Amino acid sequence: MHGVVPPTVTAFRDDEPGDYGTTAAHARFVVDRGAHAVFPLGTNGECPLLTGEKRTGGVECVVGEVGGEVPVITGVGAPSTYEPVAQAERAGIEGVVSVTPCYYPIDHDAALTHYRRVAESVSVPVYITHIPSKTGNALSLELV
Numbered sequence: 001m002h003g004v005v006p007p008t009v010t011a012f013r014d015d016e017p018g019d020y021g022t023t024a025a026h027a028r029f030v031v032d033r034g035a036h037a038v039f040p041l042g043t044n045g046e047c048p049l050l051t052g053e054k055r056t057g058g059v060e061c062v063v064g065e066v067g068g069e070v071p072v073i074t075g076v077g078a079p080s081t082y083e084p085v086a087q088a089e090r091a092g093i094e095g096v097v098s099v100t101p102c103y104y105p106i107d108h109d110a111a112l113t114h115y116r117r118v119a120e121s122v123s124v125p126v127y128i129t130h131i132p133s134k135t136g137n138a139l140s141l142e143l144v
Contacts, residue, residue, distance in 0.1 A: 001071055001095065001125075003036030007044040010058045017046060017054045024065035031066045038066060041075035042097060043131065048077060056090065063092035071095065073127060077135075079103050081114045095125040102135040111143055 008030060011022035027038045040062045041047040041055055050058065059074045066072065073095035076083075079102050089096070098118045100111050119126045132138040 001037055001073070004034065005037040005039050005071075005073070006030050006035050007039040007042030007075075008062065010040065010045045010047075010050065010054075012046075017050050018057055020057055020061035023058055024061040027062045027066045031070050035070065037071040037073060037094075038062060039073050039075065039097060041077075042129070043075075043134070045075060047075045048102075052083075059090050059093065063090070067092040073097055073125075075099075075129070076118065077102075077129075081117050089122040089124060093124060095127055096122055097127045097129050099129050099131055100135045100137040100139065102137065104136075106137050108140060108143055111137065111139055115143075 008027050010017055011019035011026065013019040030038060040059055045058065047055065063072050071094035072092060074090065074093050075097045077099040081101055096118065098115065100106060101114055115126065115128065128144055130139050130144065
């Protein structure tokens with residue numbers, strides 16, 4: 001994968017996530033303007049605020065709209081390793097983006113174990129996103 005890969009939004013309607021038509025339209029908007037791939041459920045995609053059902057619906061609508069034209073990689077962030085592993089691979093995605101578990105501090109070995117478990121649970125590439133200001137956990141260059 002290369003080029004411009006914008007994190008896309010998850011649209012809300014009346015303070016409720018799951019406006020899949022608008023979510024898909026935003027993915028279409030960025031692809032029609034030259035994006036080389038799209039990244040739903042990243043920080044802009046409100047991943048930590050969504051239920052598993054809303055996450056799945058958000059990814060499915062984006063894959064349905066632009067999958068096959070450009071790669072769709074999806075965020076799988078959660079406070080633990082177990083939830084990202086369970087939700088990691090969805091039909092039509094070409095990669096997953098994972099942050100470290102949040103809330104509790106983790107050390108180098110725990111972070112390595114987390115990413116290994118995520119990688120072992122999917123058959124697509126795993127991308128690391130490093131946002132210590134949001135997760136409370138910084139990664140070493142050695143780990144990355």
